[in-house]
Amino acid sequence: MVIRDAEESDLPKLLEIYNHVVRTSPATFDLEEQTLEQRKRWFQKFDKTHPLIVAVENDAVIGYASLSRFREKSAYNQTGESSVYIHHAHQGKGVGRLLMEALLHRAKELGYHVIVAGITGGNEASVRLHERLGFTFVGVFREVGYKFGQYQDVSFYQYTITE
Numbered sequence: 001m002v003i004r005d006a007e008e009s010d011l012p013k014l015l016e017i018y019n020h021v022v023r024t025s026p027a028t029f030d031l032e033e034q035t036l037e038q039r040k041r042w043f044q045k046f047d048k049t050h051p052l053i054v055a056v057e058n059d060a061v062i063g064y065a066s067l068s069r070f071r072e073k074s075a076y077n078q079t080g081e082s083s084v085y086i087h088h089a090h091q092g093k094g095v096g097r098l099l100m101e102a103l104l105h106r107a108k109e110l111g112y113h114v115i116v117a118g119i120t121g122g123n124e125a126s127v128r129l130h131e132r133l134g135f136t137f138v139g140v141f142r143e144v145g146y147k148f149g150q151y152q153d154v155s156f157y158q159y160t161i162t163e
Contacts, residue, residue: 001095003102006052006064008043013061014054015039017087024088026120026152029145050080051106055095062090065099067107070116078113084126096129104133108161115161120145121153135159 006014019033034042046052046066055063063086070079082103086095107115117135119126131137135157143151 001062001098002056003053003098004056006043006046006054008040010054010061010064011036011039011043014043014064014085017061017064017085020088021085025123026145026147027085027123027126029120029147029152031147049110051103051110053099053102053106055086055099057090062087063095063099065096065103067103067112067115078111079116080107080112080114081116081118083117084129092125096126097133100129100133104159104161112161115159117157117159118154119157121155127155127157130157130159133159 015034015036018028018039021028022030022033043052045068050067050069052064052066054061063084065082065084067080067082070076070081082100084096084099084103086099104115115135117126117130119130121140136159138156138158141154141156144154145152
């Protein structure tokens with residue numbers, strides 16, 4: 001497996017992975033599948049300080065992780081928000097861990113101090129992944145999203161990068 005920076009040519013596979021999550025999981029609060037054009041605009045948000053990386057196996061993208069701005073104000077520039085999505089056929093095989101380890105390494109190189117992750121209630125695999133990587137639970141926003149006919153909680157975790 002290779003972890004590398006995402007390329008625009010990866011977008012159809014990233015879209016497939018993401019839209020499966022939109023259809024089947026509260027892990028994203030998008031309610032409608034995204035189009036390739038929407039994903040192209042999304043892709044443009046990533047740059048040298050906000051990486052988007054992919055896991056590739058046998059020449060196929062099987063997962064991705066990103067580091068986005070946490071908030072717009074400049075005082076938050078050393079804080080990022082992580083996301084990780086794995087193709088459903090490859091979940092539970094360590095792909096998420098490899099992506100997140102690479103993302104945290106990159107965050108340290110880029111001078112980030114804190115990485116925040118929001119995890120929807122019931123996503124125990126993501127909670128275990130983040131806790132194993134050293135993220136700590138900091139709180140819950142209760143019933144902040146509505147998907148699949150019910151209100152969803154989001155638990156927040158944070159990872160502090162040390163020197």
